[in-house]
Every structure is written in C-alpha cells, then in structure tokens.
Amino acid sequence: MEYIMCLIGMGSMLGIMYALMRTSTKELKKLKNKPEYDAITAKLPDNVTLGKQVLAKLENTHTTIEETKENQTLYIAISDKITVSKEEKNYTRVQTLVHECIHAKQPKKLLIFHFIFGNIYFFSILVITILTIFHIIPNTLIISNILLIMAILFFTVKLYLELDAMTKAPFITEKILRENTSISEEEKRKLQEGYQKVNEKAIPYSVFVMLLNICIPFAIYLLIAGIVH
Numbered sequence: 001m002e003y004i005m006c007l008i009g010m011g012s013m014l015g016i017m018y019a020l021m022r023t024s025t026k027e028l029k030k031l032k033n034k035p036e037y038d039a040i041t042a043k044l045p046d047n048v049t050l051g052k053q054v055l056a057k058l059e060n061t062h063t064t065i066e067e068t069k070e071n072q073t074l075y076i077a078i079s080d081k082i083t084v085s086k087e088e089k090n091y092t093r094v095q096t097l098v099h100e101c102i103h104a105k106q107p108k109k110l111l112i113f114h115f116i117f118g119n120i121y122f123f124s125i126l127v128i129t130i131l132t133i134f135h136i137i138p139n140t141l142i143i144s145n146i147l148l149i150m151a152i153l154f155f156t157v158k159l160y161l162e163l164d165a166m167t168k169a170p171f172i173t174e175k176i177l178r179e180n181t182s183i184s185e186e187e188k189r190k191l192q193e194g195y196q197k198v199n200e201k202a203i204p205y206s207v208f209v210m211l212l213n214i215c216i217p218f219a220i221y222l223l224i225a226g227i228v229h
C-alpha cells in the first residue's frame, strides 16, 4: 500500500508540474521549426569553427572539438571534448553549441561526479529491482528511501549544471552574434527573438524532462516492489 501511495504522490507531483509548465514537445518543435532563421544561421561559420570561437570567448584553452556524424552536439567531461554535428542546420545550433561550451567551463569534478553518480543511480535501480523480484531483499522500504535520497542528490546536481548552462547561454550567444559580421543587425535581432521564445518554453520543459527521466525508473521499481510485497 505504501508503494502505491508513493506512486500516486509522484504521479500527482509530475502532473501538477506538467500543467504549470504549459508547454509540450509539439509546441517546442514548432518554435524550433523556423526556416527563415535557419537561412540566417546558414551564413554563420560551421559548427566546428563556431565552437572554437565560443571556446575562445569563454577563455577555454583545454577543451577540444570533434566532428561527429551523429546529429547531436554534446560535451563529454571525461575526455574534455565537445562532439559537434555538421549536419545540424537548425538555427538553435548556435545556442546549443554555446550551452555545451558553458558545460566545458563548469567544475570538472562536479561534471564527472554527475556522470558517475547518474550511472550508479540507474544501475542500482536495475539491480535492486531484479533482487526485489526474486525476494532477495527483505526490507524494500529502507532501500526505497536510499534510492529516493540518491534520486534527489542526482537531480540537484543535474539541475545546477543545466540551469547554469541554460541561463548563461543567451548572453554568450548574444556576444557571439554581435561579433559576427556575416549577418546584418536586423538578422541578429530576429535570431535573438527566436532564441528568447525557445528559451521561455525550453528551460521549464528541460527541467521537467530531467525530473521525469529520474522518476520513471524509480516509479517502475516502486510498482514492482508494491506487486511483489
């Protein structure tokens, strides 16, 4: 019964958050789908060159930039490397690149802790769920509390790292655009307007998705523990 109560509580909390967020994947996709803005950013340097410009702006001399075929721009803390896709043509590519470059400036120990602890959290849930199914763990309530503490700690670190990157990115993007001479002042203004609209929706949406990704495995464990015990 306790597990079902926890599940209802978690579901209600996520439901309220979703309602307050007042945005959806569909709406966000629509905001990102702006061919007019894509045409403006096409005049800017490619992602690798732009990434190097951003790193220089942030006075980061240690991080390397590597091109990838995958359609994803990502900072990997362990190798201190940003992988960028040349295929990415959407206008949001500039701000995404800036976002990842900001991650590269964050405390390295915290980034590595986030990566390792995140893996430990998801792996622990998997192992504990299997042990619970086979009745190997006698007191699942204590284990549930330990997992909850782990989830809160992981979410707190993730939230700090992401909010730091998401809130700083618009200012750095503005500086990068201002220094670029290949697009007009009017085009820069249009892009800034586009980024502002995306950020208004994308920041709360990203926080919600982060929370959802951490809660879902925990909710599956609670459900199984509730059925088994």
Ligand SMILES: [Zn+2]
Pocket (backbone or CB within 6 Å): 099, 103, 161, 162, 165
């Ligand atoms: Zn990020």
